[in-house]
Amino acid sequence: MSRHILVVAHGSRRESSNHEVEILAKKLALLATEFDSVSAAFLEMAEPNIKTGLNKLIEQGANEIIVLPYFLAAGRHVVDDVPEDIETVKAEHPEVKIQVSEHFGAVNEVPGLLLKLALGVA
């Protein structure tokens, strides 16, 4: 049983922004000991894209993949674009369990973290 996390972000023209997401995936990997790997993929403007990211894990023998949409609000990317790419891969690989979490912005802790940010500046 091989379980993996794929963090899916928007992707940016700025390479350092995409790198920030890759660093985040590495930090998550240190915490996510229940999973065999954590990697990152991008909706657009950066590589690997979502399909490539999923297919790479499947080629490596993944039985289960949890996709974490690293987006703050449920705009069209979260509602349409990301699910569309995932559904394509799901249809090609019905043997792999691919699940998608809520988008990151839906987490309850967000307002408290914003307060912390504000008080850090004030």
Added chain:
Amino acid sequence: MSRHILVVAHGSRRESSNHEVEILAKKLALLATEFDSVSAAFLEMAEPNIKTGLNKLIEQGANEIIVLPYFLAAGRHVVDDVPEDIETVKAEHPEVKIQVSEHFGAVNEVPGLLLKLALGVA
């Protein structure tokens, strides 16, 4: 002394996505008792834009405004676009203290919250 928080998000074509940010500002307002108000503004595709959001607070007598860039990665929006709008208003109102926090994705708690999201699905 009138202190305010302005949450600045990207903005979406989906009205419900922008509404999600406004709800977040309301949740933050309940926690942020040190501040006189919390409101939201958008870089693009939604109203108010950043300049309008800041100017509204200044018209209401704000002495200090903390801007929270509600973005996950430091792409060009965080590095160029948001600061540009803020600098314009700052130049017009040197009497108001306008400060900008780090972008939300820089918060240390992010990896732990992503793990929580993943375990919620697993």
